[in-house]
């Protein structure tokens with residue numbers, strides 16, 4: 001987003017075109033057009049962030065109002081500013097009806113006004129774009145069809161829940177939030193991995209006054225509070241067997257039974273569950289209820305891992321690089337850099353890719369993510385100073401450990417539990433390694449320091 005905004009100026013007066021072009025070019029990329037027909041060709045070929053449009057085009061068949069209409073149809077995202085000396089009320093009204101950002105009267109010293117209007121319009125456009133893009137990014141047909149399918153199921157108000165499967169960091173939660181936002185549905189979530197065991201039941205299903213010591217008044221549970229909306233059971237694979245049994249009833253009967261109550265209450269809720277775990281295997285091991293799995297298995301949506309959607313690797317990398325740029329610096333990626341990203345297998349998926357780009361931008365002095373920079377951002381820091389007594393084998397082992405550790409921590413945005421789980425060690429070991437490999441500083445530069453502390 002660090003490119004200069006692209007502006008089209010359409011005016012039949014060549015002096016105005018020239019002087020505006022000169023005065024605005026330090027901040028904006030300017031295209032000019034002295035005829036309406038030429039402007040239309042340009043609009044077809046470029047996506048303008050904003051346009052400055054005159055209304056009268058002397059001796060031409062088409063005028064500025066026509067151009068505004070053309071923008072409306074062909075490039076509705078362009079912010080339109082009319083710059084005109086024509087104040088005849090009819091024209092002004094006609095023009096303002098057409099989604100104008102601002103009308104500026106071409107009289108006296110209008111430049112300051114025009115400049116600030118243009119700045120405002122382009123900043124607003126950028127902010128809106130970022131917001132819109134952050135809503136959901138993908139270039140992958142497979143992911144798009146997952147999205148469509150989920151919305152279709154919810155739209156039809158199916159009773160059966162949706163189960164979203166995907167490796168860690170593929171965007172399961174992100175997808176659910178996006179669906180809820182897009183469908184304007186209320187969303188209530190509970191994370192089965194982090195919900196406190198002692199209060200899980202009362203939080204999920206609610207309780208009646210006196211149900212247990214401390215239950216001084218009735219409480220509506222999270223599930224019931226999602227009435228007429230969506231309830232998201234995140235990390236369903238981490239759900240205790242007790243809660244699984246109760247959830248099954250809720251899913252089957254579409255009613256909740258608050259703790260201490262003898263009466264079930266009907267609910268109208270669409271359930272979405274997600275996990276990165278293999279529920280079939282868990283069921284075989286007796287860790288997941290077979291009947292609940294059957295219930296969840298009706299609509300299964302799989303978000304493919306990043307390594308299976310090269311189009312997204314490219315897309316996200318470019319997007320996040322662009323996002324990191326500012327006025328002075330523009331980050332880009334070279335072809336061999338892309339090759340490296342494409343050949344990596346991304347165990348932490350989008351979350352990891354985001355961290356890798358962040359790591360490159362913060363720790364590297366380059367602005368082009370080439371193959372070397374990509375390799376080192378993916379996982380390799382410098383060797384810690386080697387003590388003379390350290391053997392080569394030990395150094396190698398340490399390097400591998402350090403690489404793995406960094407990768408795991410980056411993949412999970414600094415989440416010590418998840419990194420530990422991935423590496424099959426406990427959290428204290430992670431902390432010891434961070435200290436041993438002198439990574440505290442690098443991680444806190446990336447704002448990941450807190451996540452690896454054991455406190």
Ligand SMILES: Nc1ncnc2c1ncn2[C@@H]1O[C@H](COP(=O)(O)OP(=O)(O)OP(=O)(O)O)[C@@H](O)[C@H]1O
Pocket residue numbers: 134135136137138166167168169170171172173174175275276350351
């Ligand atoms: N489609 C997307 N567009 C933009 N960013 C995304 C998208 N999907 C995921 N992300 C980013 O990736 C990060 C990980 O996504 P999310 O937390 O939804 O993954 P997850 O599949 O729920 O992971 P986990 O299994 O570890 O809980 C998010 O912070 C989000 O910024």
Ligand SMILES: [Mg+2]
Pocket residue numbers: 172173234
């Ligand atoms: Mg998640």
